Amino acid sequence: xxxxxxxxxxxxxxxxxxxxxxxxxxxxxxxxxxxxxxxxxxxxxxxxxxxxxxxxxxxxxxxxxxxxxxxxxxxxxxxxxxxxxxxxxxxxxxxxxxxxxxxxxxxxxxxxxxxxxxxxxxxxxxxxxxxxxxxxxxxxxxxxxxxxxxxxxxxxxxxxxxxxxxxxxxxxxxxxxxxxxxxxxxxxxxxxxxxxxxxxxxxxxxxxxxxxxxxxxxxxxxxxxxxxxxxxxxxxxxxxxxxxxxxxxxxxxxxxxxxxxxxxxxxxxxxxxxxxxxxxxxxxxxxxxxxxxxxxxxxxxxxxxxxxxxxxxxxxxxxxxxxxxxxxxxxxxxxxxxxxxxxxxxxxxxxxxxxxxxxxxxxxxxxxxxxxxxxxxxxxxxxxxxxxxxxxxxxxxxxxxxxxxxxxxxxxxxxxxxxxxxxxxxxxxxxxxxxxxxxxxxxxxxxxxxxxxxxxxxxxxxxxxxx
Numbered sequence: 001x002x003x004x005x006x007x008x009x010x011x012x013x014x015x016x017x018x019x020x021x022x023x024x025x026x027x028x029x030x031x032x033x034x035x036x037x038x039x040x041x042x043x044x045x046x047x048x049x050x051x052x053x054x055x056x057x058x059x060x061x062x063x064x065x066x067x068x069x070x071x072x073x074x075x076x077x078x079x080x081x082x083x084x085x086x087x088x089x090x091x092x093x094x095x096x097x098x099x100x101x102x103x104x105x106x107x108x109x110x111x112x113x114x115x116x117x118x119x120x121x122x123x124x125x126x127x128x129x130x131x132x133x134x135x136x137x138x139x140x141x142x143x144x145x146x147x148x149x150x151x152x153x154x155x156x157x158x159x160x161x162x163x164x165x166x167x168x169x170x171x172x173x174x175x176x177x178x179x180x181x182x183x184x185x186x187x188x189x190x191x192x193x194x195x196x197x198x199x200x201x202x203x204x205x206x207x208x209x210x211x212x213x214x215x216x217x218x219x220x221x222x223x224x225x226x227x228x229x230x231x232x233x234x235x236x237x238x239x240x241x242x243x244x245x246x247x248x249x250x251x252x253x254x255x256x257x258x259x260x261x262x263x264x265x266x267x268x269x270x271x272x273x274x275x276x277x278x279x280x281x282x283x284x285x286x287x288x289x290x291x292x293x294x295x296x297x298x299x300x301x302x303x304x305x306x307x308x309x310x311x312x313x314x315x316x317x318x319x320x321x322x323x324x325x326x327x328x329x330x331x332x333x334x335x336x337x338x339x340x341x342x343x344x345x346x347x348x349x350x351x352x353x354x355x356x357x358x359x360x361x362x363x364x365x366x367x368x369x370x371x372x373x374x375x376x377x378x379x380x381x382x383x384x385x386x387x388x389x390x391x392x393x394x395x396x397x398x399x400x401x402x403x404x405x406x407x408x409x410x411x412x413x414x415x416x417x418x419x420x421x422x423x424x425x426x427x428x429x430x431x432x433x434x435x436x437x438x439x440x441x442x443x444x445x446x447x448x449x450x451x452x453x454x455x456x457x458x459x460x461x462x463x464x465x466x467x
Contacts, residue, residue: 040055040056040057040443040444040445041093041094041444041445042092042093042094042152042444043055043090043091043092043093043442043443043444043449044091044092044093044151044152044153045091045149045151045152045194045196045197046088046089046091046149046151046194046255046299046440047255047257047299047347047387047440048389048442048443051196051257051258051259052257052301052302052349052350053301053347053349053387053388053389053390053440054349054351054389054390054391055389055390055391055392055443056391061393063392063393064391064392064443064445064446065392065446065461066391066392066394066443066446066447066448066461067446067448067459067460067461068394068406068416068417068461069417069419070419070421070459071419071420071421072420072421074463075459075460075461075462075463076421076457076458076459076460076463077119077447077458077459077460077463078118078119078457078458079119079455079456079457079458080114080119080120080121080455080456080457081454081455082099082101082112082451082454082455082456083101083110083112083124084101084102084103084104084108084110084146085101085102085103085104085144085145085146086099086100086101086102086144086145086146086147086439087143087144087146087147087385087438087439088100088101088146088147088148088149088150088194088439088451089149089194089439089440089441089442089451090149090439090442090449090451090456091149091150091151091152091157091442092116092152092442092444092449093152093153093154093171093444094116095115095116095117096113096114096115096116096122096152096171097113097114097115097116097442097449097456098111098112098113098114098150098152098157098159099111099112099114099150099451099456100112100146100148100149100150100159100161101146102144102145102146102161103145105133106130106133106134106136106145106164107129107130107131107133108126108128108129108130109126109127109128109129109130109145109146109161109164109165110124110125110126110127110146111123111124111125111127111150111157111159111167111169112124113157113171113174114456116444116447116458119456119458122174123174125174125176127159127161127165127167127176127179128161128164128165128167128179128181130164133145133164134186134187134188136189136190137188137189137190142189143189143190143192144190145161145164145190145191146161147190147191147192148160148161148162148191148192148193148194148195148255149194149255149439150194150195151194151195151196151197151202152171153197154171155170155171155172156168156169156170156171156177156219157169157171158195158197158202158219160191160194160195160204161191162185162187162190162191162192162193162206163181163183163184163185163186163187163191163206163208164181164191165179165180165181166179166180166181166183166195166202166204166217166222167179167180168202168219168222177220177222178221178222179222180217180222183204183206183215184206184211185206185207185208185210185211186208186209186210186211186247187208187209187251188208188209188246188247188248188251189248189251189295191253192253192254192255192297193205193206193207193252193253193254193255193256194255196255196256196257196258196267197219198216198258198265198267198280198281199280199281200218200219200220201216201217201218201219201225201280202216202217202218202219203215203216203217203256203258203267203280204216204217205254205255205256205269205271207230207250207251207252207253207254207271207272208247208250208251209246209247209248209250209251210247210250211229212229212230212250212251212252212271212272213227213228213229213230214227214228214256214267214269214278214283215227215228216280216283226282226283227283228278228283228284228285230271230272230274230276231274231276231285231288232271232272232273232274232288232290234249234250234273236249236250248294248295249272249273249294250272250273250294251272251294251295252270252271252272252294252295252296252297252312253295253296253297254269254270254271254296254297254298254299254300255299256268256269256270256278256299256300257299257300257301257302258280259302259323261277261302261305261307261323261324262305262322262323262324263324264279264286265279265280265281266278266279266280266286266323267279267280268300268302268307268309268323269300270296270298270300270309270310270311270312271296272293272294272295272296272312273290273291273292273293273294274288274289274290274291275288275289275291275300275307275309275311275319275321276288276289277307277323277325286325286326287323287325287326287327287328287329287333288327288328288329288330289319289321289328289329289330289333289334290328290330291311291312291315291317291319291330292311292315293311293312293313293314293315293316293317294312294313294314295312295313295314296309296310296311296312296313297310297312297313297344297345298310298343298344298345298346298347298348298387299347299387300347301347301348301349301350301355302323302350303320303350303355303369303370304369304370305322305323305324306320306321306322306323306335306369307319307320307321307323308320308348308350308355308369309321310342310343310344310348312344313344315339316339316342316343316344317337317338317339317342318337318338318339318342318348318357318372319334319336319337320334320335320336320337320369320372321333321334321335322334322335335370335371335372336371336372337372338367338372338374340365340374340377341357341359341363341365341377342357342359343357343358343359343360343384344359344360345360345384345385346358346359346384346385346386346387346388347387347388347440349387349388349389349390349395350369351390351395351409352409353368353369353370354366354367354368354369354375354409354410354411355367355368355369356388356395356407356409358384358387358388358397359384360383360384361383362379362380362381362382362383362384362399363377363378363379363380364377364378364379364380364397364405364407365377365378366411366413375411376411376412376413378413380397380405380407380415381399381401381403381405382399382400382401382403382405382436383399383400383401384397384398384399384400385400385437385438386398386399386437386438386439386440386441387440388440389440389441389443390409391443391448393408393409394406394407394408394409394416395407395408395409396441396448398436398437398440398441398450399436399437400436400437400438401435401436402420402421402422402435402436402437402452403418403419403420403436404418404419404420404421404437404441404450405417405418406418406419421436421450421452421457421459422435422436422452422453422454422455435452435453435454436452436453437450437451437452438453439451446460446461447459447460448460
């Protein structure tokens with residue numbers, strides 16, 4: 001069982017452990033006694049209300065009634081075209097869905113709010129502009145200028161485009177409350193790390209070719225509260241290779257997770273060459289685990305006070321690291337590691353005592369979380385960038401081609417359904433990006449919110465056709 005239990009909205013900054021436990025208990029009580037189905041009415045961040053890809057609260061096994069099957073003409077309540085390009089996961093709260101997008105060349109950066117019930121665009125605003133943005137390098141089929149997902153809480157949504165800018169918006173009035181565009185970083189192949197919330201802080205990750213640091217901003221004002229540089233030593237100045245000279249080996253793309261682990265609140269964050277535990281109140285480094293890899297993208301997940309993490313793009317090794325250490329824990333705190341079918345993009349997800357991962361080329365695997373031992377590996381078709389979610393007792397895996405494979409979790413591989421969206425959409429001019437999912441799915445109530453290359457869908461049982 002996962003030890004981590006966290007309420008979906010952060011407790012006030014500096015609150016005691018007793019106060020946090022009271023908040024958690026009240027949250028679980030509301031979820032338990034409420035008359036609505038299981039699950040959540042909001043998906044406030046890239047990995048949902050519990051920051052682990054689960055739709056329901058820990059221990060809540062009731063069913064919300066999410067759809068098992070869908071197509072362009074079945075169980076789609078609405079479909080809305082999203083202008084420009086973005087890979088951010090939609091965030092949902094109340095009657096609002098928020099996504100970010102940017103022009104293909106990266107000159108202008110937008111945020112959109114859609115009506116969750118109808119798909120109507122209620123707000124579409126350009127927030128930032130860049131006269132001469134650096135090229136994405138890999139091409140627009142791998143990243144975009146609007147890849148970081150927003151994060152939302154009652155009354156406010158926070159959007160982030162890396163060094164191009166961060167903004168806070170009032171969700172009732174759509175007024176921009178503050179902006180920051182002075183946090184430097186040469187992302188080189190594009191920003192990808194999404195913001196996370198803790199108390200009265202918005203925590204941002206900058207792992208670029210030239211600078212690597214975390215920064216916490218005050219939610220109300222946007223001012224910098226703390227800033228912490230990555231502490232790993234690079235030791236690559238003598239290597240005369242293009243990827244070293246260009247800064248590839250110093251950058252990363254991952255989003256951190258804030259957890260209760262080993263008796264304390266920690267930020268678990270994977271950068272280039274090292275993963276870290278930080279104190280989210282102060283930014284102080286608690287411990288560091290070093291490895292030889294870079295461009296990590298998958299978000300870590302907690303299992304029994306162990307951080308399950310992927311090292312990066314080159315060697316793509318998955319580790320289980322104990323979170324109770326101090327200082328450099330490289331030689332002392334690794335329980336297991338594996339390089340078999342490890343994902344470069346999609347985050348791992350833990351259900352019960354098993355880990356599920358989706359590799360780049362059609363493979364989905366199941367491992368024992370305690371040992372890393374393989375349980376099964378199967379081909380399900382497609383390539384994976386989106387991270388899987390767990391909802392209504394099912395695992396949903398969305399691929400680049402617009403397909404979603406629904407699996408029954410467990411030690412036996414079992415496909416429950418396969419579904420397709422987006423394949424018939426005409427390609428946009430000068431775009432080679434696949435038609436399907438690079439953004440991860442979101443869940444609210446009985447609905448799935450799925451973002452393909454060009455569109456956002458609300459998928460819900462009983463709906464007859466897209467409009």
